Amino acid sequence: MNWDDFDAALFDLDGVLTPTADVHMDAWRSMFTRYFTEHGVEPAYTDDDYFAHVDGKPRYDGVRSALASRGVELPEGAPTDEAWAPTVCGLGNAKNHVFSQILAEQGVQAYEGSVRLLDALQERGTAVAVVSSSRNAPVVLAAAGLAHRFEIVVDGEVARATGLAGKPAPDTYLRAAELLGTTAARSVVLEDAVSGVAAGRAGDFGLVVGVDRGAGAQSLRENGADVVVQDLAELIGTPTGGAVTE
């Protein structure tokens, strides 16, 4: 790729800039394993369910999708529901308790290769934004020491407050490009989740980069990634171009 073709890089957060996709995955496993066991829901929840139904989506969409895969439907409830209330929101909030607990215990360290790419983009004047489904994005960015690098953060809370559809809809990415004063065609989307690369494809972005942190290169490609890398440092180019070819 050649960064000269683009004005902006739109980064997903969890699993792209920070290893917190694993924290989300652990928290979802903990919540769903308990719920499925207590309610006799079969087959048992596995990490394949995370990648297939939950990864990259807003909190309550993830709950709804995973339950639907087992033919279970719960009332929606409200975001103010107590954790473990028998509603979509109650289960989502139970997962969020586990997530917050692990985050507080373990802290967050950004991926080194991702920080190197951010440095390189800053040097060449490419605009950057974070586009995350998570309502925890500001906390994670702060914990990782990355908050000062992003003036534009379109996260789960912004999407909720402004009525934007979450990933795999392209709306949050499109809003970030607009806020940076550019177009989808001049923006690169960087994503580790199938729902995220699908959002990039749906928005007709100039380039969709899949970062394979477990979703699988083939699955990322099939759902919208133009290129797949293992680490964002692979995208640091020479002055005339980049290391990665499509």
Ligand SMILES: O=P(O)(O)OC[C@H]1O[C@@H](O)[C@H](O)[C@@H](O)[C@@H]1O
């Ligand atoms: O942190 P929240 O608001 O519950 O958001 C949930 C989602 O946030 C995303 O950033 C993760 O990639 C998802 O896999 C996760 O489920």
